[in-house]
Amino acid sequence: MTKPLRLGIAGLGTVGTGVIKIIQRHAAELSEKAGRPITITAVSARNKDKDRGVRLGDYAWQDDPVALARRDDVDLFVELMGGADGPAKAASEAALATGKDVVTANKAMLAINGHALAQAADAAGRIIRFEAAVAGGIPVVKALGEGLAGNEIKRVLGVMNGTCNYILTRMKSAGLSYEEVFAEADALGYLEADPTLDVGGIDAGHKLALLATLAFGTQVDFPAVHLEGIERITIEDINLAADMGYVIKLLGVAQMSARGLEQRMTPCLVPDSSPLGQLEGATNMCVLEGDSVGQIVLRGAGAGEGPTASAVMGDVMDIARGFRMPTFGRPAQALNTAKIATASTPARHYIRMKLLDKPGAWAKTAAALAEAGVSIDRMRQYTHDDPEAPVLIVTHKTPRAALDAALHGMAETGVVVGAPVAIRIEDV
Amino acid sequence: MTKPLRLGIAGLGTVGTGVIKIIQRHAAELSEKAGRPITITAVSARNKDKDRGVRLGDYAWQDDPVALARRDDVDLFVELMGGADGPAKAASEAALATGKDVVTANKAMLAINGHALAQAADAAGRIIRFEAAVAGGIPVVKALGEGLAGNEIKRVLGVMNGTCNYILTRMKSAGLSYEEVFAEADALGYLEADPTLDVGGIDAGHKLALLATLAFGTQVDFPAVHLEGIERITIEDINLAADMGYVIKLLGVAQMSARGLEQRMTPCLVPDSSPLGQLEGATNMCVLEGDSVGQIVLRGAGAGEGPTASAVMGDVMDIARGFRMPTFGRPAQALNTAKIATASTPARHYIRMKLLDKPGAWAKTAAALAEAGVSIDRMRQYTHDDPEAPVLIVTHKTPRAALDAALHGMAETGVVVGAPVAIRIEDV
Numbered sequence: 119m120t121k122p123l124r125l126g127i128a129g130l131g132t133v134g135t136g137v138i139k140i141i142q143r144h145a146a147e148l149s150e151k152a153g154r155p156i157t158i159t160a161v162s163a164r165n166k167d168k169d170r171g172v173r174l175g176d177y178a179w180q181d182d183p184v185a186l187a188r189r190d191d192v193d194l195f196v197e198l199m200g201g202a203d204g205p206a207k208a209a210s211e212a213a214l215a216t217g218k219d220v221v222t223a224n225k226a227m228l229a230i231n232g233h234a235l236a237q238a239a240d241a242a243g244r245i246i247r248f249e250a251a252v253a254g255g256i257p258v259v260k261a262l263g264e265g266l267a268g269n270e271i272k273r274v275l276g277v278m279n280g281t282c283n284y285i286l287t288r289m290k291s292a293g294l295s296y297e298e299v300f301a302e303a304d305a306l307g308y309l310e311a312d313p314t315l316d317v318g319g320i321d322a323g324h325k326l327a328l329l330a331t332l333a334f335g336t337q338v339d340f341p342a343v344h345l346e347g348i349e350r351i352t353i354e355d356i357n358l359a360a361d362m363g364y365v366i367k368l369l370g371v372a373q374m375s376a377r378g379l380e381q382r383m384t385p386c387l388v389p390d391s392s393p394l395g396q397l398e399g400a401t402n403m404c405v406l407e408g409d410s411v412g413q414i415v416l417r418g419a420g421a422g423e424g425p426t427a428s429a430v431m432g433d434v435m436d437i438a439r440g441f442r443m444p445t446f447g448r449p450a451q452a453l454n455t456a457k458i459a460t461a462s463t464p465a466r467h468y469i470r471m472k473l474l475d476k477p478g479a480w481a482k483t484a485a486a487l488a489e490a491g492v493s494i495d496r497m498r499q500y501t502h503d504d505p506e507a508p509v510l511i512v513t514h515k516t517p518r519a520a521l522d523a524a525l526h527g528m529a530e531t532g533v534v535v536g537a538p539v540a541i542r543i544e545d546v
Numbered sequence: 547m548t549k550p551l552r553l554g555i556a557g558l559g560t561v562g563t564g565v566i567k568i569i570q571r572h573a574a575e576l577s578e579k580a581g582r583p584i585t586i587t588a589v590s591a592r593n594k595d596k597d598r599g600v601r602l603g604d605y606a607w608q609d610d611p612v613a614l615a616r617r618d619d620v621d622l623f624v625e626l627m628g629g630a631d632g633p634a635k636a637a638s639e640a641a642l643a644t645g646k647d648v649v650t651a652n653k654a655m656l657a658i659n660g661h662a663l664a665q666a667a668d669a670a671g672r673i674i675r676f677e678a679a680v681a682g683g684i685p686v687v688k689a690l691g692e693g694l695a696g697n698e699i700k701r702v703l704g705v706m707n708g709t710c711n712y713i714l715t716r717m718k719s720a721g722l723s724y725e726e727v728f729a730e731a732d733a734l735g736y737l738e739a740d741p742t743l744d745v746g747g748i749d750a751g752h753k754l755a756l757l758a759t760l761a762f763g764t765q766v767d768f769p770a771v772h773l774e775g776i777e778r779i780t781i782e783d784i785n786l787a788a789d790m791g792y793v794i795k796l797l798g799v800a801q802m803s804a805r806g807l808e809q810r811m812t813p814c815l816v817p818d819s820s821p822l823g824q825l826e827g828a829t830n831m832c833v834l835e836g837d838s839v840g841q842i843v844l845r846g847a848g849a850g851e852g853p854t855a856s857a858v859m860g861d862v863m864d865i866a867r868g869f870r871m872p873t874f875g876r877p878a879q880a881l882n883t884a885k886i887a888t889a890s891t892p893a894r895h896y897i898r899m900k901l902l903d904k905p906g907a908w909a910k911t912a913a914a915l916a917e918a919g920v921s922i923d924r925m926r927q928y929t930h931d932d933p934e935a936p937v938l939i940v941t942h943k944t945p946r947a948a949l950d951a952a953l954h955g956m957a958e959t960g961v962v963v964g965a966p967v968a969i970r971i972e973d974v
Contacts, residue, residue, distance in 0.1 A: 261685045428839035
């Protein structure tokens with residue numbers, strides 16, 4: 119038995135206490151698997167006196183996470199505080215500078231400061247691992263960075279925010295409005311203090327930016343993620359999409375093509391028979407597409423004490439077993455600044471609008487579409503009592519610019535009431 | 547850039563040529579990710595002159611894979627020949643004995659000889675990696691052995707033979723008999739030379755035995771896998787199961803409980819709304835259940851050149867990056883001989899039978915069930931023209947012994963025509 123791997127854990131929220139519970143519960147098993155004991159030297163959190171339901175008496179207490187990260191009797195710094203900057207970043211930097219690897223669940227920190235941290239890790243000859251930062255318990259960072267390392271990755275997709283998927287699923291199953299389900303979720307304590315992190319797609323966008331870096335060898339570039347939240351999704355769109363065989367998801371897509379790197383975290387329609395379309399509730403799903411492997415789908419809990427702690431422990435065990443790999447799968451200096459795609463990959467789109475019910479209305483609308491070069495795959499006009507006819511169009515594949523031109527042209531016909539709703543259909 | 551990792555590849559079938567294509571196509575990328583070049587020194591196969599559609603001229607040729615495995619200019623032996631014993635095993639042993647790691651796609655070799663090979667690897671200070679041996683391109687060995695290393699694994703399930711899943715899916719969608727679809731698959735070249743390896747569940751059973759070892763830290767024990775093929779599944783059962791909301795799958799289940807280790811590769815009913823129930827065609831799916839992570843589902847191509855070569859390359863890249871882990875996730879001497887469960891975990895069962903259409907028939911049948919302590923969850927009798935009524939029963943959870951007693955009792959009533967069909971329902 120070689121010498122133990124001694125952890126310093128900063129942050130004792132749900133995930134931190136989850137990690138401690140696993141290490142206490144499975145000490146013998148972990149030691150056998152790693153070939154060395156996994157021990158905890160010291161912990162740090164804001165409130166020393168809070169009862170967290172876990173024994174902490176054996177561990178040294180540090181009020182200051184940076185001091186914890188610098189301790190000589192810590193081999194591995196486990197950062198579970200959160201926050202893009204501030205103590206999490208300072209402590210991670212201190213750990214690297216004093217010769218320690220870092221395991222973190224902090225998607226915001228890596229999405230914003232990941233490249234600088236990866237450079238610091240390389241310079242120190244240390245590594246940062248972050249399985250828990252993306253899709254909770256799903257080992258997607260490992261699958262993408264290691265299991266699929268022989269592939270040229272073409273596209274990565276995912277439903278990576280459980281709250282959004284819960285809201286959209288619940289709207290559909292209960293026939294409720296966004297506002298009604300949002301209020302429900304709030305009452306149940308499902309929402310973050312700042313709910314726009316979830317429903318605005320920011321949290322999921324952080325995760326997507328990390329996967330894109332692993333997939334394409336590009337520097338993490340969260341500001342380049344095209345973000346759109348679920349706040350404007352209506353029950354009407356959910357029902358009409360269903361009528362066409364689709365489900366609306368907050369879908370992350372990172373894609374590399376000749377036009378450059380595309381990163382989108384936006385509501386999309388996906389076929390209701392696809393694995394993504396069938397994903398209900400707060401579960402997460404990641405879809406990885408490589409030139410050799412084809413399509414791999416991974417599904418599991420995207421949050422919660424157990425799943426997230428499981429992901430942290432996977433990283434801890436890798437490091438205990440001696441696995442070394444640069445933070446994003448290759449040296450930071452080899453990560454390219456990606457050419458950003460100026461336009462998204464052409465796609466079919468769903469368009470919903472209200473049309474004045476009078477002769478010539480359809481002719482004018484169709485002409486506007488034709489003028490912009492947008493052709494129609496399927497169209498439905500629904501029965502109606504008022505003078506405005508609900509109309510649904512599924513277009514053939516079209517560049518977004520052409521679609522926007524068509525939407526503009528339709529607005530000018532004078533027969534379209536209000537602004538049409540257009541949502542991308544992602545082929546999966 | 548450190549020194550190259552020099553491969554010796556034995557076996558140039560679909561997978562071997564697939565691996566060579568990846569290494570030739572992505573040399574620069576692989577080198578950047580691994581921090582060192584991945585090169586091929588020598589290859590070996592039965593027929594030197596066959597055109598395999600890939601350049602081999604740069605590599606030394608060895609007729610004898612054992613001689614290849616022993617070469618001083620090979621660092622890593624890649625075994626892609628297949629076969630439980632014979633050249634594959636001899637060459638793998640030679641590689642380990644001469645200080646080389648081994649990457650293999652050979653499920654039969656590891657299911658039969660895995661423990662001895664793991665011991666040999668440990669003794670030599672080398673490792674064997676085998677991602678490609680289980681579920682093709684799906685990185686399930688990595689997910690189970692590394693990503694979920696912090697978990698106590700409770701159960702591993704999977705559809706791990708694409709041919710069987712194709713046959714069952716096709717029977718259902720086309721309403722064809724097993725014999726008809728088998729003939730179709732044969733004509734399309736989907737079947738192995740010995741099709742019982744597929745349809746008899748042997749191939750999938752090999753895979754399950756490997757996953758069980760990783761999951762539970764037990765010595766690989768393929769003979770303990772309860773094997774039952776799909777040959778006796780009828781279109782009638784498929785349709786009636788569908789009527790009850792179930793799909794029939796050849797399902798592998800490895801489960802550890804107080805009663806010991808259970809390994810089953812048998813036809814089971816699963817809910818048609820579950821990920822396993824929705825899995826169509828030749829795709830594979832593995833479901834991993836751990837105490838912290840909950841349920842993780844992995845889905846992808848279970849065979850084929852690209853996916854299997856992708857899995858081989860994942861292992862090659864891990865070794866190139868310096869990852870060291872004992873073959874089955876812990877030292878061979880730490881692997882236990884599992885207590886074998888003498889009875890399977892109680893489960894609901896589907897029972898189909900024909901009942902003589904006369905007064906008292908149901909009373910006698912129900913009495914036989916009651917006598918054995920088997921209670922009924924749902925029951926349907928279907929309309930019929932002949933004097934034999936088709937009857938379906940879904941039982942509550944029952945031990946298999948009680949179910950067998952009930953089946954025996956029903957046979958003795960004199961009102962059940964022929965032998966009832968009983969199929970386990972697996973909760974997923």
